[in-house]
Amino acid sequence: MQLIDIGLNLTHDSFDHDRDAVLERARAAGVVRMVVTGASREHSPRALALARAHPGVLFATAGVHPHHAVEYTAECDAQMRELHRHPEVVAVGECGLDYFRDFSPRPAQRKAFERQLEIAVDTGKPLFLHQRDAHADFMAIMRQFEGRIGPAVVHCFTGSREELFDYLDHDWHIGITGWLCDERRGQHLRGIVGQIPANRLMVETDAPYLLPRSLRPMPKDRRNEPAFLPHIVEDLARCRGEDPAVTAAATTATASAFFRLPSGPAAG
Incomplete structure (x- = not known):
């Protein structure tokens, strides 16, 4: 399997001591390309620096997570x-x-979101989106930009069937993480991921967060990393009733097209 991890917080300080080893383990596990998440003024430039240091293997997003909206x-x-x-x-x-967290006031969140949607309009780049416990306001803001923005992925989807179909009705993509592997919190997801069209489905670790609870053996430090993406894909494939190779090939093709990544195997 050749996989693409579309959401990896590789700038997190938990990777500072072994970042190169993490990338080598990912490569050995078949994770050939990764998109490093930029989620703040501090970490977006770092994500770009990592992508430039690993051409053809790492790519970056740049943005400000709602937790940091006040900045x-x-x-x-x-x-x-x-x-x-x-x-x-x-x-x-x-x-x-x-x-859910309200780490930034809601008006500040909405304003920061709108400003970044304007960047998507101006650049034509796809959107890497976060939504938690804010579905109505999220949809209202996105509708204001309908017809002006390009592709969008709702990253780390953990929502309801109704939310899923709201997103799919707008032709948005869905990112699935190790949340699916949690027998407590992820049970509802297991029943609906089979309804995501293959050309709208992508996979991600959100590392170092969301370590799959069904992973064995568990790493002692409980840190998630991209080498564990095949475990998520295997669980996702079981829920979809398909061979893991089919799920892997489809999510990789979808991610390559969505992010407009270079064709062919990763360089480096």
């Missing part, structure tokens, strides 16, 4: 736009709304 000033907007001038930055985000 989305005019200066921040200019910084994000500058980052998006680089071809290694393949998507706008991680951006969206999070009313």
Whole structure:
């Protein structure tokens, strides 16, 4: 299997001591390309730096997560736009709304989200989206940009069947993580992932977060990493009633097209 991890927080400090080894383990596991998530003013430039250091293997997003929405000033907007001038930055985000944590005031979240949607309009790049406990406001804002934005993926989807079909009705893509492997929280997902069309489905680890609970043996540090993506794909394939090779090939083709990645095997 050759896989693409579409969401990896490789700039996280838990990777500082062994980042190269993490990438080598990913390669050995068949994860040939990875998109490093940029989710703040601090980490988006770092994501770009990693992508430039590993051409053809790592790519980056640039954006501001709703947790950090208060930092989305005019200066921040200019910084994000500058980052998006680089071809290694393949998507706008991680951006969206999070009313579960409310780490930033909701008006600030909505404003930062709208500003980043404008970047997507201006650059034509796809969107890497976050939504948690904010579905109505999320949909209302996205509808304001209907017809002006390009492809979008709702990353780390954990929502309801109704939310899933709202997204699919707009032809948005869905990112599935190790949340699916949690016998408690992920049970509802197991019954609906089979309804995601293959050309709308992608996979991600969201590492170092969301370590699959069904992974054996469990790493002692409980840190997730891209080498565990095949485990997620195998679980996803079981839920979809298909061979893991089919799921792998489909998600890789979908991710390559969505992020407009270079064709052929990864370089380096």
